[in-house]
Amino acid sequence: MKTESTKLPPIDPARAEVIEQSGGAIAALDPIGAQVSGVDLSSGDAPPPGVIDVLEREMALRGFLVFKNATQLDAEDFLRASCLWGGRELHSTHGVHPETPGGNRHIFRLSNDERHGIPDVGPQWHNDGSFLPATFSHSGYHIIRPAENGGGTHFAHQGLAFEALPEERQERWSRLSSVNSASGVVHPLVHVHPVSGQTCIWLHLGMTGAVIEKLPGGDGFRLLQADELKQLCHDYNEILNAGLTDGYGVAYEYHENDCVFIDNLAVAHRAAPEAHMPVEQQGLRIMHRSTVKGTKDLAPAFDLPQHVNIDGPNPLGEGVWQGGGVGFRWEEGIPMRN
Ligand SMILES: [Fe+2]
Numbered sequence: 001m002k003t004e005s006t007k008l009p010p011i012d013p014a015r016a017e018v019i020e021q022s023g024g025a026i027a028a029l030d031p032i033g034a035q036v037s038g039v040d041l042s043s044g045d046a047p048p049p050g051v052i053d054v055l056e057r058e059m060a061l062r063g064f065l066v067f068k069n070a071t072q073l074d075a076e077d078f079l080r081a082s083c084l085w086g087g088r089e090l091h092s093t094h095g096v097h098p099e100t101p102g103g104n105r106h107i108f109r110l111s112n113d114e115r116h117g118i119p120d121v122g123p124q125w126h127n128d129g130s131f132l133p134a135t136f137s138h139s140g141y142h143i144i145r146p147a148e149n150g151g152g153t154h155f156a157h158q159g160l161a162f163e164a165l166p167e168e169r170q171e172r173w174s175r176l177s178s179v180n181s182a183s184g185v186v187h188p189l190v191h192v193h194p195v196s197g198q199t200c201i202w203l204h205l206g207m208t209g210a211v212i213e214k215l216p217g218g219d220g221f222r223l224l225q226a227d228e229l230k231q232l233c234h235d236y237n238e239i240l241n242a243g244l245t246d247g248y249g250v251a252y253e254y255h256e257n258d259c260v261f262i263d264n265l266a267v268a269h270r271a272a273p274e275a276h277m278p279v280e281q282q283g284l285r286i287m288h289r290s291t292v293k294g295t296k297d298l299a300p301a302f303d304l305p306q307h308v309n310i311d312g313p314n315p316l317g318e319g320v321w322q323g324g325g326v327g328f329r330w331e332e333g334i335p336m337r338n
Helices: 012-022 049-061 075-083 158-164 169-173 228-247
Strands: 023-029 032-036 064-068 108-113 139-143 151-157 176-180 184-189 191-194 200-201 209-212 222-223 251-252 258-263 267-270 286-292
Touching: 012 023, 012 049, 032 049, 032 209, 049 064, 049 258, 064 267, 075 139, 075 258, 151 158, 151 228, 158 200, 158 267, 184 191, 209 228, 209 267, 209 286, 258 267
Parallel strands: 032 064
Antiparallel strands: 023 032, 064 258, 108 286, 139 258, 139 286, 151 251, 151 267, 176 184, 176 209, 191 200, 209 222
16 A cells, blocks of 8 residues: 655754754654654653753654663653653553552553453544543553554544645534533544644544534534534544555554653544454553643633533533443444443
């Protein structure tokens, strides 16, 4: 399959120099993301503030950074490195698997074998912490054991995905807000990234209970009907899928000792289908995930409230209003576990 190359600008030379002066190096990955080497995350000393700032900016622009570590980080190193970004502290809301080192509640241990970690998480495009007003600023993925036959993570750049939308759809999506099925938190479908300034799209394909449309050219709101919400979810899925061939998404495969940090407002992600395939077929996969506290609420426009009662009666007349679980099922039979 022929894929287009990157639509992102090269790494800013002045920023690259800041990293080189501290003994590290950064290289753009094609088509999104960047690779960082020579920055020792296992040392108790944090990189200088100038280096952190540069890395955080490149992460916002390019979506994610892969740290190539000389040796396997331990859990504490990984968690400390997670706190270099965004809200600078961990915000952990997940279950703790019995195999988690030290029972550390900040590590979400994932695996394709339930004896080693929680299976089947995140098969559809999403951003982490969508049930919170201030969604996680960053997430970390530390591969403990890459599966021999593959099983990585798909990333899609949500700023470049917005640019890829036809103008008419950009306008319509800018009037939409999604309601999280688990919490009733409301987020805009289109927002401006706080660091990069890029206009980005945002929707959780496994935890959306309603979508509210601001009526064009006037006051008032309506809810999307089931057929409209189904279409929207399919369109969102397709524009992110298209990134994998059109130069704004990647199916990332982890290598030994890799540690990946994503800007959770810049890229959507999902587990690659191979990540959930049986051990006998793929080999054993174990990954640790961390989540970093958000820096500000991802607030809806049009004076909509940040929170609605999705488990209560529908306040907007006809349309999908479905609290609990994975929310609205936009395609029968697909896995949607969070
Ligand atoms: Fe996730």
